[in-house]
Amino acid sequence: xxxxxxxxxxxxxxxxxxxxxxxxxxxxxxxxxxxxxxxxxxxxxxxxxxxxxxxxxxxxxxxxxxxxxxxxxxxxxxxxxxxxxxxxxxxxxxxxxxxxxxxxxxxxxxxx
Amino acid sequence: xxxxxxxxxxxxxxxxxxxxxxxxxxxxxxxxxxxxxxxxxxxxxxxxxxxxxxxxxxxxxxxxxxxxxxxxxxxxxxxxxxxxxxxxxxxxxxxxxxxxxxxxxxxxxxx
Numbered sequence: 001x002x003x004x005x006x007x008x009x010x011x012x013x014x015x016x017x018x019x020x021x022x023x024x025x026x027x028x029x030x031x032x033x034x035x036x037x038x039x040x041x042x043x044x045x046x047x048x049x050x051x052x053x054x055x056x057x058x059x060x061x062x063x064x065x066x067x068x069x070x071x072x073x074x075x076x077x078x079x080x081x082x083x084x085x086x087x088x089x090x091x092x093x094x095x096x097x098x099x100x101x102x103x104x105x106x107x108x109x110x111x112x
Numbered sequence: 113x114x115x116x117x118x119x120x121x122x123x124x125x126x127x128x129x130x131x132x133x134x135x136x137x138x139x140x141x142x143x144x145x146x147x148x149x150x151x152x153x154x155x156x157x158x159x160x161x162x163x164x165x166x167x168x169x170x171x172x173x174x175x176x177x178x179x180x181x182x183x184x185x186x187x188x189x190x191x192x193x194x195x196x197x198x199x200x201x202x203x204x205x206x207x208x209x210x211x212x213x214x215x216x217x218x219x220x221x222x223x
Binding site: 033035041042043044045048056058089091093099100101102103104105106108 | 144
């Protein structure tokens with residue numbers, strides 16, 4: 001069964017450092033998303049990406065965040081200068097027709 | 113009114129019980145709705161999609177009431193393996209419809 005894969009599964013970084021979270025969406029999907037979930041809280045939308053550009057983004061997705069699809073398969077989320085409050089589980093998701101989305105296993109980001 | 117609101121839970125039920133979760137949404141233009149299941153520290157996994165009045169899949173039944181902007185999930189004959197957090201999810205009906213998640217309802221099925 002096709003699935004969304006994310007790497008790394010866990011990333012520990014020092015405050016102020018840049019991190020890149022990687023995702024390989026399901027191969028025939030066209031819509032890609034990043035969500036985050038702070039421990040004990042609900043899943044929050046960050047950004048959606050379609051046709052090689054950002055289509056929607058939330059207030060959380062400020063200038064410190066960026067996304068890229070550098071080749072035909074990877075979809076990355078970069079956080080330029082991490083803050084303690086960026087510590088969360090980051091989920092990548094993809095969908096084929098802009099309906100239900102399928103999620104990767106997540107990257108647990110810990111900023112120290 | 114918050115975009116997606118769910119019963120706060122937790123629900124603690126014995127094996128074999130029937131349990132129902134409720135969810136209300138604020139945007140009357142929403143057309144599709146989803147229930148996801150999330151195990152502790154895992155990713156959300158799609159459980160059911162609801163596009164019309166309802167959907168049934170084995171022990172799980174989802175119902176939609178558009179007039180009341182209300183969705184429910186019914187689980188019959190609960191199993192221990194049903195223990196998880198159930199997330200009500202509603203796409204924002206604009207642009208590339210990012211999903212809006214409810215806070216989830218925690219279910220514990222006990223032997």
